[in-house]
Amino acid sequence: MSRLDKDVSEVTTSERERTKRVVYSVVYGAGREKLGEVLDISPLDAKDIITSFMKRFPGIPAYMRSVVNLCKSQGFLTTIFNRRRFFPGIKSQDSVIQAQAERQAINFVIQGSAADISKAAMVQTEVALASRPDLDAKLLIHIHDEMVWEVCSKDLDTVIDIVEPIMENTQQLCGPFVHLTVPLPVAICTGTNWAHMHPWTKE
Structure with a gap:
């Protein structure tokens, strides 16, 4: 069953595209303001969607934390085809730089493997x-x-x-x-x- 309480076969193209936007936004660290813009909804409604998403799929935030922790421990990550990328900013004392590196790390593993x-x-x-x-x-x-x-x-x-x-x-x-x-x-x-x-x- 999908989050819309429908069989997968009944999910429409527009619903699938909307869900993809939610997944991308949440996984890549978009906040409620950004997700609200993407879905053309209020930040409060976007926050509810993010909270619901994280509760329904607890393995995703756990996976994101594991990727960041691995990157911090070894300084690099690999895709499923073993392409390697280093993230020097992952241990930065600057919180902005470190947060950016964390988002890049998660993005690299997912998007890099898809590539x-x-x-x-x-x-x-x-x-x-x-x-x-x-x-x-x-x-x-x-x-x-x-x-x-x-x-x-x-x-x-x-x-x-x-x-x-x-x-x-x-x-x-x-x-x-x-x-x-x-x-x-x-x-x-x-x-x-x-x-x-x-x-x-x-x-």
């Missing part, structure tokens, strides 16, 4: 498509966790059949680095241009 997976997906899909020179498809841009390909309409279904399973295969994506226990479903949209994209469903 690892996204980069692996980009590389592996490109390798697979390169083995099919008969297909008219090229990667245009990579934005956060999204990739945009330009594909000839006649090759669209074939390209999707190649790309989708690669991006959803967590064992192949992560290789020897980590074993993910959660699925990574891919949402595919198609359109004649970026302004007119719509969800793709297999016929």
